[in-house]
Amino acid sequence: xxxxxxxxxxxxxxxxxxxxxxxxxxxxxxxxxxxxxxxxxxxxxxxxxxxxxxxxxxxxxxxxxxxxxxxxxxxxxxxxxxxxxxxxxxxxxxxxxxxxxxxxxxxxxxxxxxxxxxxxxxxxxxxxxxxxxxxxxxxxxxxxxxxxxxxxxxxxxxxxxxxxxxxxxxxxxxxxxxxxxxxxxxxxxxxxxxxxxxxxxxxxxxxxxxxxxxxx
Amino acid sequence: xxxxxxxxxxxxxxxxxxxxxxxxxxxxxxxxxxxxxxxxxxxxxxxxxxxxxxxxxxxxxxxxxxxxxxxxxxxxxxxxxxxxxxxxxxxxxxxxxxxxxxxxxxxxxxxxxxxxxxxxxxxxxxxxxxxxxxxxxxxxxxxxxxxxxxxxxxxxxxxxxxxxxxxxxxxxxxxxxxxxxxxxxxxxxxxxxxxxxxxxxxxxxxxxxxxxxxxxxxxxxxxxxxxxxxxxxxxxxxxxxxxxxxxxxxxxxxxxxxxxxxxxxxxxxxxxxxxxxxxxxxxxxxxxxxxxxxxxxxxxxxxxxxxxxxxxxxxxxxxxxxxxxxxxxxxxxxxxxxxxxxxxxxxxxxxxxxxxxxxxxxxxxxxxxxxxxxxxxxxxxxxxxxxxxxxxxxxxxxxxxxxxxxxxxxxxxxxxxxxxxxxxxxxxxxxxxxxxxxxxxxxxxxxxxxx
Numbered sequence: 001x002x003x004x005x006x007x008x009x010x011x012x013x014x015x016x017x018x019x020x021x022x023x024x025x026x027x028x029x030x031x032x033x034x035x036x037x038x039x040x041x042x043x044x045x046x047x048x049x050x051x052x053x054x055x056x057x058x059x060x061x062x063x064x065x066x067x068x069x070x071x072x073x074x075x076x077x078x079x080x081x082x083x084x085x086x087x088x089x090x091x092x093x094x095x096x097x098x099x100x101x102x103x104x105x106x107x108x109x110x111x112x113x114x115x116x117x118x119x120x121x122x123x124x125x126x127x128x129x130x131x132x133x134x135x136x137x138x139x140x141x142x143x144x145x146x147x148x149x150x151x152x153x154x155x156x157x158x159x160x161x162x163x164x165x166x167x168x169x170x171x172x173x174x175x176x177x178x179x180x181x182x183x184x185x186x187x188x189x190x191x192x193x194x195x196x197x198x199x200x201x202x203x204x205x206x207x208x209x210x211x212x213x214x215x216x
Numbered sequence: 217x218x219x220x221x222x223x224x225x226x227x228x229x230x231x232x233x234x235x236x237x238x239x240x241x242x243x244x245x246x247x248x249x250x251x252x253x254x255x256x257x258x259x260x261x262x263x264x265x266x267x268x269x270x271x272x273x274x275x276x277x278x279x280x281x282x283x284x285x286x287x288x289x290x291x292x293x294x295x296x297x298x299x300x301x302x303x304x305x306x307x308x309x310x311x312x313x314x315x316x317x318x319x320x321x322x323x324x325x326x327x328x329x330x331x332x333x334x335x336x337x338x339x340x341x342x343x344x345x346x347x348x349x350x351x352x353x354x355x356x357x358x359x360x361x362x363x364x365x366x367x368x369x370x371x372x373x374x375x376x377x378x379x380x381x382x383x384x385x386x387x388x389x390x391x392x393x394x395x396x397x398x399x400x401x402x403x404x405x406x407x408x409x410x411x412x413x414x415x416x417x418x419x420x421x422x423x424x425x426x427x428x429x430x431x432x433x434x435x436x437x438x439x440x441x442x443x444x445x446x447x448x449x450x451x452x453x454x455x456x457x458x459x460x461x462x463x464x465x466x467x468x469x470x471x472x473x474x475x476x477x478x479x480x481x482x483x484x485x486x487x488x489x490x491x492x493x494x495x496x497x498x499x500x501x502x503x504x505x506x507x508x509x510x511x512x513x514x515x516x517x518x519x520x521x522x523x524x525x526x527x528x529x530x531x532x533x534x535x536x537x538x539x540x541x542x543x544x545x546x547x548x549x550x551x552x553x554x555x556x557x558x559x560x561x562x563x564x565x566x567x568x569x570x571x572x573x574x575x576x577x578x579x580x581x582x583x584x585x586x587x588x589x590x591x592x593x594x595x596x597x598x599x600x601x602x603x604x605x606x607x608x609x610x611x612x613x614x615x616x617x618x619x620x621x622x623x624x625x626x627x628x629x630x631x632x633x634x635x636x637x638x639x640x641x642x643x644x645x646x647x648x649x650x651x652x653x654x655x656x657x658x659x660x661x662x663x664x665x666x667x
Contacts, residue, residue: 127594131559134598138562168559169607169653170594 004049004119007031009039009065011058015104019052019111026112035059040068047073049119053098055082055089063096070097079118081106087132095199100124122188123195130167133198137161156194163190261314262307264381270308270373271381298359305369313381323376329465330375334368336455336462341367343451346444414453421449489517509553516546537604538563540574541597544581548593552585555592562599564660569638570604573658576634576642580608580654583631588612588652604658611651617644631656 006027008016011034020029031046033039036059043051043065051069053062066078078098080090083105090101099118102111103126114124125133137156156164159180166176173191177184259279266274266284273291277284294300312319324330341364373381424445493514500506520542535543538560545558564570577595584593590612597606631654635642640658 127557127559127596131561131596134561138600165596165598165607168561168594169596169609170557170592170611 003028004115005030005046006115007033007039007043007046007048007051009033009043009051009057009062010054011035011056012054015054022108023112023115027115036064036068039065043069043076044073047076049077050115051076051078052115053078053080053093055080055093055101061089061092062098063093066093066096066098077118077121079114079124081111087135090129090132091136091198094129094195097199099195100126101129102126103128117188123191125164125167125191125194127168127170130164133194134161134164134168136198156197160190160194163187164194167191260311262311264313264378267381270304271313272304272307272311275311275314296359298362302362302365302369305366305373308373309369313378316378320373320376320381324372327372327376329469330372333375333462333466334371336459337371338364338368339451339455340459343448343455346447413456417449417453421445485521489514505553508555509549512555513546513550516542516549535566536563537566537570537574537599538597540566540571541577541595541606544574544578545595547578548581548585552582554585554590556581556585556595557592558595558597560597564599564604569640569658569660572634572638573604573606573640573656576631576640576656577606577608579631579634580656584608584610584612584652584654588614590651600660602660604660606656608654608656609651614646614648614650614652616648617646 004027006023006029008019008029008031010016010019010032013034016032016034020032023029027050030048031042033042036057039051039053039057051065053065055062057065062078062080062082069076069078078093080093080098080101081104082090082101083103094101099121100114100123102114102124106114106126117124133156162180163176166179171179173184173187176187180187261275261279262271263274263278264271266278268274268288273287274284276282277287291300291304295304309321309324310319345360345364493510497507497510500510541558541560545556548554549556566574577597581593581595584590588610590610592610594609595606596609598604631644632642635656635658638658640656643655644652645655646652
């Protein structure tokens with residue numbers, strides 16, 4: 001695959017120029033935006049492969065950008081990143097349709113790798129996101145589920161849980177594959193499946209979890 | 217509005233409610249004990265720490281060595297004679313609190329808005345009393361007249377007392393009158409408002425007088441009533457807008473104070489930690505390891521303050537399991553300068569077994585920080601319904617578990633020992649060049665340990 005075309009959306013100019021300088025070799029940064037509205041216009045015009053999206057933007061959260069673009073251009077992929085991440089904000093961006101989440105402290109090589117993986121259609125989970133997801137799906141689904149309850153969607157398989165645990169412990173996909181005696185492709189498919197559940201689940205617990213988080 | 221920016225206001229100690237001191241009489245020998253102890257020999261000072269209202273009774277009690285409760289009962293009885301109440305308020309104003317060098321009155325002298333408020337309230341009360349007096353002239357009215365001065369004095373105290381005493385006053389007064397919403401009128405509408413007000417009050421006055429005169433033949437009976445009505449109308453017209461403005465100023469001032477308090481709180485936080493850290497980082501710019509360590513420490517502090525509402529400097533008396541893991545992260549990072557990536561899933565109360573688990577995890581983390589040479593240590597903790605587990609992992613140099621070097625004996629012995637004594641398990645996986653992984657598991661249904 002050729003170098004992915006990337007749009008940076010972040011309200012900190014310093015951060016954008018830093019990422020542009022560091023990623024310059026490995027991806028093609030085609031545009032930058034600093035807020036929700038300019039970002040939606042720019043992305044609609046440029047149609048990049050990947051949008052690097054700050055979770056927190058002044059004119060509404062990053063999820064507003066994802067929702068607006070997803071409706072018209074489902075082929076554009078989003079990788080969320082942030083420095084200060086309340087779990088419910090991160091989960092909200094993921095549920096809106098982002099294909100992954102990394103923290104801003106990530107190294108340049110890892111960030112470039114994550115962008116490429118997202119461009120290829122994979123999901124990218126940082127250790128922190130893996131922890132949030134495990135937390136959100138913790139325990140058995142509670143009793144008061146909706147009639148449209150799909151058990152397959154509402155729960156993680158033990159294998160998926162295992163993969164998430166290893167991600168949370170800082171393992172790379174390659175290390176996970178070796179640890180669990182599976183291929184890297186299988187690890188990726190587990191992560192993608194978790195992402196799908198996260199986005200489609202109507203899980204009672206997921207909303208309750210978010211509500212509890214907001215309260216505390 | 218002169219006092220909004222007064223910095224002194226924001227730095228008083230938090231208020232310890234006087235109502236919680238109900239055990240006081242028993243401490244000093246019976247609720248009505250007249251046991252005469254020796255006074256403290258010093259000058260008469262109010263004692264806000266023991267106060268129900270202004271602390272005058274407590275002050276007198278301490279000064280003369282009486283029982284506080286006895287003094288209070290005497291005060292209340294004497295208070296039935298109206299003039300004693302303003303005397304009490306005056307004492308509150310003029311007797312300095314214990315430990316303070318100036319009394320409240322000296323501060324109130326410079327508070328022109330407060331003096332306006334006091335005069336306004338007093339005049340409003342005079343008006344009410346005039347009306348009440350026209351219909352009724354009993355003990356209550358004669359008791360109430362002196363309270364014109366009490367109210368004025370309390371208004372001054374309310375605005376000028378230290379935070380702690382204001383709180384005690386507010387507690388008593390707040391239920392009596394909820395503040396009206398602030399009506400910040402635009403300048404253009406003010407003129408029309410005045411005209412409208414004058415017209416309406418004129419119409420009401422005319423209608424009222426007309427009705428009175430036509431409905432009752434005997435004018436002699438009505439004469440005092442008419443007089444009173446005229447006086448009220450005149451006073452309301454003359455002073456009404458002024459009262460309203462005072463009320464509005466009061467509300468605005470209160471909002472400004474709340475904002476200033478919030479700002480002061482945030483400023484204190486930013487100053488105490490963020491600016492300090494930035495200064496340290498500038499001074500240590502040549503030591504990248506130290507800079508990273510400082511930045512991470514600050515990040516964690518801010519994060520816990522912003523998202524978890526916890527003060528990082530609070531004690532850990534009621535620490536939960538997740539709090540314990542975070543503490544390990546924090547301590548190891550600040551002691552050894554190695555970043556620790558902690559991911560915590562779920563939380564629960566600590567018991568002896570989990571404390572042992574935390575101790576073992578701390579041991580393993582410290583070990584990794586000291587010996588592995590890894591640039592980052594990952595700490596993963598998960599609370600499940602039946603089991604709590606912690607995984608400490610590094611990508612450092614690792615070791616051969618078969619040939620444990622002398623310097624790593626501590627790990628096996630103390631970590632393994634701690635866990636097995638409590639019915640848990642500890643697994644160490646490592647190979648030279650492959651890093652080390654310590655997996656600790658403790659069952660949650662394990663018998664509760666002896667304390």
